[in-house]
Amino acid sequence: MDSKTNILKRVYFFFFGLVAFGVLILLATINIQFLKTDKVVENVKTTTVKKRTFPAKRGDLYAKDGSLLATSLTYYEVGLDLTSPAIVEDTLNKYVKSLSDSLEALTGIKSSNEYYKDILEAYKDSVRWYLLSRGLNYPDFQKLKTFPFINQGRLKSGLAYRKYTKRKKPFGVLASRTIGSRAPFGLEGAYDAYLMGVDGEQLQRRKSNVWVPVNNSNIKESIDGSDVYSTIDINIQEVAENALKDQLFYNKADYGCAVVMEVETGKVRAIANLLIDTATGEFTEARNFAVADAEEPGSTIKLASFMAVLEKKQLDLDDKNIKIGNGKYKVYDRVVKDSHVTNSKLSAREVFERSSNVGTVKLVEKYYKKNPEEYIERLYSFGLLDKLNLDIIGEADPMIKSPSDEDWYGTTLAWTSHGYESKLTPLQILAFYNSVANNGKLVKPIFIEKIINQDKKETLFSPHIIKSSICSKESIEKLQGLLEGVVSNGTAKRPFKGSLYKVAGKTGTAVTNYSDSGIKKKKYRSSFVGYFPADNPRYSCIVVVTNPRENGIYGSSTAAPVFRKISDRVFALDKELRTELASKNTSVDVRSKNGRENEIVTVAENLNMVTDAGESNKYVSAKIIKNKMRVKPLKEAIENVPNVKGLTAKDALYILEGKGLKVIISGKGRVLKQSLPPGSKVIKGKPIEIILG
Known part of the structure; x- marks a missing residue:
């Protein structure tokens, strides 16, 4: 009886155990089927199917003439997945030697023997990613796919690769800072919204460790970025950088910038920024000083001071009634000094042409000492206190003190009037001078000509007028005459001597460390800003040289020579300007001379004379023989x-x-x-x- 009872208990226990196990399985099935369906499906999808993004092709960036400034090139990182089940070991052994020979010839990374040994070891160790090469361009990648063993296809060879793009600048360092990068500087950053395009999306599934499209259609098609044509003229850019670099070396300066702009449109044709690399001793494109550095402008601000005085309608420019004395003028506890003592009376015109600090301060005080607020309001009305709101980011705020400021002192009016206690960027100063060349019209500097999208539709960009007139027409005409006088009679006479065209402009020199107590040696920021040709302004330009140590410190000996080189070259490049110049210069005395070959071309074209000179920068000897200007190389052998x-x-x-x-x-x-x-x-x-x- 007991034995029978025990057997029944065991049967019941086993039966109920099976029932309980069945119930657990049923509950688990219900849980998976009805309660965790979404999670399970999502897990399956993420391991077998993915929505993958593929980037759009970034648009190209061009110079004004269509020269390529920046483009995206496709490269490939290529390897082998040696865990692929489709790889046949005998086939690998058969072709690995010839594959290794081909890889050595293509990449040069390893020898054939190294490739041979490494590939077999990687296969033995079931390496999922064995790197063959990185940085292959498209033709080399296509060539690699024809190599022995790999030419069997991706599955049988385990071929795997990653495609990526690199931004390249065909002109190298030339204008590299201006071109910039995608995030966020320069033209690349400014017009990123146009260049970047729209990425596409595609549903892909994993097959033998390789992601392949689920079908031939995409969830979202990519839209290639638009091509952007900038205002930069690569030829003017090159001469601006080279001329600036030569001068910075010559003056042993720390850094500098040069900007060339079209007067009427505000289109920036060149913008060079060079900084000394103390490690190499070379100058390289670095910070965008022209846009980002607001500094005390020095004597270039005198144009604004004279504009403010002329707007009072009381000044006779040629009345010699301004006492300069010994070139020193005390304002409270400080002394305004002239670098060139005259010991005489000057007219307002001479004050400007000679860049007299004493004369400028006395003029401004005469008309505005009792009401300095009016002087500052004048500067505001000229647009000097407004940012230009450039497309390129990083523009510094202009700063000119107001009498309501806590740091306005009894000396502030005097020091502001001749270039201190205020801050402007080189481009802001250039825009102001450009407005005088443009008969009072202030235009925004722009960097873009047009955009062409993937459908070849063009969008053109027009000049942007900030102010239709910054001051009276009468004042503008007088200021234009003053700027011409600086070059013909004043501080900039020497660097432009012998020029075949008229230049108008102003020199500027500012002491940058005057606030340092106990300084033994002053540091300077020198500049020249103006426009040419003065009688029909086409281009404006500013050059700034910071901390020149040798061969001059003033704007006339540091910055003006760069301006001259740039303007000469622009004339050589601009056929319309050359034709206009030739019509005005019917007779020019030209003797046998030496010079750069491209300069000889300019002279010959201005004289409507045939020449055998080319466009190189090499030094040649020129001589007129039978109404033809002939050149021959100067003998410059090393010995x-x-x-x-x-x-x-x-x-x-x-x-x-x-x-x-x-x-x-x-x-x-x-x-x-x-x-x-x-x-x-x-x-x-x-x-x-x-x-x-």
Whole structure:
């Protein structure tokens, strides 16, 4: 009986155990089927199916003439998934040697033997990703797919790759800061919304460790970015950078910038920013000083001071009644000084042309000392206190103190009037001068010509007028005359001597460390800003050189020579300007001379004369023979002293120092004589005197 009872208990226990197990399975099934369906499906999807994004092609960035400034190139990182079940070991062993030979020839990364050994070891160790090469361009990638073993296809070879794009600048460092990068600087950053396009989306599933499209259609098609045509003229940009770089080296300066802009439209044709790399001693494109650095402008602000005075309608520019005395003028406990003492009375015109600080301060005080608020309001009305709201980010705020400010002192009016206690960026100063060239119309500097989208539809960008007139027409005409006088009679006369076209502009020199107590050596920021040709302004330009240490500190000897090089080259490039100039210069005295070949071309074209000169920067000797201007290379062999007669002092210095000679300069003008005869043997470090006249 007991035995039978025990057996029944065991049967019941086993039966109920099976029932309970069945109930648990049923509950689990219900839970999965009805309660966790979404989660399970999502887990399956994420491991087998994914919505994957594929980037749109970024648009190209062009210069004004269609030269490519920035483009996206496709590259491939290629490897082998040696865990692929479709790989046949015998086939791999058969082709691995020839594959290794081909890889060595293509990549040069490893030798054939290294590839051979590494591939077999990776296969033995079931390596999921064995890198063959990275940075392959499209033609090389296509070539790699034809290599032995790999040419069987992705599954049988385990071929895997990652496609990516790199932004390339075909002109290298030229205008690199202006071009910028996607996030967020320069033209790339400014017009990123146009360039970037719209990424696409595609449903893909995993197949043998490779993601492949579920079908041939996309969830969302990508839209390629638009192509952006900037206002930059690559030829003007090149000459601006080269001229600036040469001058920065010559002056042993820290950094500088140069901007060239069309007067009527505000289109920026060149913008160069160069900073010394202390590690290499070379100048490179760095911070966008022209846009981002607001500094005390120095004497270039005197144009605004004279504009404010002229708007009072009481000033006679030619009345010699401004006492300069010994070039010092005390304002409370500070002294305004002139760098060039005159010991005389000057007219307002002469004050401006000679850039007299004392004269400028006395003029402004005469009309505004009792009401400095009116002077500041004038500057506001000229647009000097408004940001330009450039497309390129990083523009610094302009700053000019107001009498209501806590740091307005009894000396502030005087110091503001001649370039201190205020801050403006080079581009803001240029826009102001450009408005004078543009007969009072203030236009916004712009960097974009047009946009062409993927459908080839063009969107053109028009000039943007900020103010239709910044002051009276009468004042503008007088200011234009003053700016021309600076170049013909004043502080900028020397650097523009002999120019075949008129230039109008203003020199500026500011002491940058005047607030440092106990300074032993002053630091300077030198500039020249103006426009050309003065009688029919086409281009405006500003050049700023910061902390020049050698061969001059003033704007006339540091910045103005850069302006001259740029303006000369622009004339050589602009056919319309050359034609206009030739019609005005019916007779020009041209003797045999030496100079850069492209400068000879400009002279010949201005004279409507045939020449055999080319467009290089090489130094040549030019001579008129039978109404034709002929050139021949200057003898500049390394072992021989070159002939520098007829060259400017700067060009002669550049050539002679390049030969290792120590140059001693005397006189002004072009080289008349040289102490070492042309063709004589160069001895490194030997002095050579050149006499100018």
